[in-house]
Amino acid sequence: MQKEVCVLAASGMLGSGFSEDTLHKALSMKPDVIGCDAGSCDPGPYFLxxxxxxxxxxxVKRDLRLIVHAGVENGIPVLVGSAGTAGGNPHLEWTLEILDEIVKEDDLHFKLATIESEISKEKLIEYFQAGKVKELYPAPELNEKKIKNFTRIVGVMGPEPYIKALEEGAQVVIAGRSSDTSIYAAVPIMKGLNNGPAWHAAKLLECGTGCVELRARGDCMMAWVREDSFSVEPPNAEMRCTPVSCVSHALYENASPFDMYEPGVVLHMQNSTYTAENDRRVLIKGSILEHSKQYTVKIEGAELLGYREIAIGGVRDPLILRQFDTYMDGLIDAIHKKIKISTGFDKDDYKINYHVYGNPNQDDPKEIGVLFQVLAKTEKDAHSIMANAWHLALHHPIKEWSGLQSQFAFPFSPPAISTGAVYGFCLNHIIEVDDPLELFTINYRQF
Known part of the structure; x- marks a missing residue:
């Protein structure tokens, strides 16, 4: 067991930037590993x-170049997880193309490991038939027919694939979809510190400077993991950690501030204590790690829902604003009737809704904004429906008027804007596995 492991997080997300000067300062503190998360499901299902x-x-190329140079030139392993945002095979290939450019341009030499996390639909069906796919809450209904319509599925890996790659001599690891904390827990675990402090430190490191008192910008973060405690401190002297800033990060992306579920483990933070070692550094003790009886891997999936067009308009007419809710109900009903006549589509063939910005029911409202959205099976259908919808919105009458009026002001020409394909998340499940590595494929390459 190594008594203390120093872990450096280059940034909260690859491509979000960090100070080169801060990185150099961090390297002077002799980290045992450089990690960087490259993705998340936070931006939504589109990217997956x-x-x-x-x-x-x-x-991404700027950030990746800096951390790969830092690792190779100083003999420090580099771990990048959730490549390309969503961690599927296209995202991994895209990141590797960038890395190839860096290697050729800068004449770098090292052993690379890539870890694939994409799961085929056929493979997921096998696990489903074996009863190894379990629901989380809330979860959509799952069956084989639905799985066959999914666009892409990934498994969220734990630290074991990183550890395996490092044990096989890799100096740089580019991984598909990954638990954020697993990136930073891997090396402490590998060096004998598979404990509460290691996983709690990883939680604080996952967002880079997300655990500082005032995060003015993204930058590097460091932690020193020990058997009974860990310390965190930002290498940028302009930032500082406090007990409050650190404990508050336990709330981030967690259903509970006391229990954090990760692949194969649960971190309990009920009895964690946070003590200022100085005005920038915090010591944390009392975090307890519980190992799960059954190892599970969370899975994420996206499916194509259709194609979207939007239109944005503003309304100032006081006669409309006084009866806005009933006006919009009448407008949507009129749009459905017009679409049926003009295109032949029934209401069930598409979706149309709107979002209101401002409050038409407040005293003497001056103006509100309306965002219209159409979702249809094809781009052509979405365009045809929205072309009818925005034009009807422009002239839909009220009884107080006489003659034709125009009440919606559209800031763009054309008013309709295509946003392309729309994807939805289709999984909130876990897979029970016998081996933490069984869903993930590791490949090696020598530069």
Missing amino acids: GAGVSRASRAA
């Missing part, structure tokens, strides 16, 4: 379904 990254290519 479409197979694209939320972060820009240029920003």
Whole structure:
């Protein structure tokens, strides 16, 4: 067992940026590993379904170049998880293309491990038939027919694939979809510290400077993990951790501030204590790790729902604002009738809704905004329906008027804007596995 393991988080998300000066300062503190999360399901299902990254290519290349250089030149392993935002095979391939460019441009040499996390529909059906797919709450109904319509499925890996890759000599690991904390818990576990402090430290590191008192911008974060405690401190001298800023991060993305569920373990923080070691560094003790009897892997999936067009309009007419709710009910009903006549679509063939910005029911409202949204089976259908909808909204009458009026002001021409394919999350489940590695494929490459 290594008595203390120093873990460096380069940033809360690859491509969100960090200070190069801060990275150099952190390297002077001799970290045992450099980690960086590259994704999340937070941006929504589109990125998983479409197979694209939320972060820009240029920003990812800048961040990846800095941390790979830092690792290779200083003999420190580099772990990147949830590549390309959603961690599917297209996201992993996209990230590896960027890494290939960096290696060729900078003449770097190291052993690379890539970890695939995408699960085929056929494989998921096998687990489903075996009764190994279990619901979380809330979860959509699942059956084989639905699984066959899914666009992409990924498993959220724990620390074991990272540890396996490092044991096989990899210096840089680029992984598919991953538990955020597993990126940072892997090396402490590998060095004998599979305990509450290691996982709690990983929780604070996962968002980079998310646990500082005032996060003005993203930057590096460091933790020192021990058998009975850990300490956190931002290497950027302009930032600081406090007991309150650290304990508050237990609330972030957690159903409970006391219990955090991760692959194979549950972290209990009810008895954790937070003590200021100085004005920038916090010591945390009392975190307890419970190992699960059954190892499970959370799975995420996206399915194509259709294609969307939107239109944004503003209303100032006081006659409409005084009866806005009933006006909009009448407008939507009129749109459905017009669509049936113009296109032949029934109401069940598409969805149309709207979001109101401002309060038409307040005293003397001056203006409100309305965002119309159409969801249809094809882009052509969505465009045809919205073209009718916004034009009807422009002229839909009220009894106080005489003659044709125009009451919606559209800021864009054309008023309708296509947002393309729409995906929805289709899984909130776990898979019971016999081996933490069985859903993940590790490949190696020597540069």
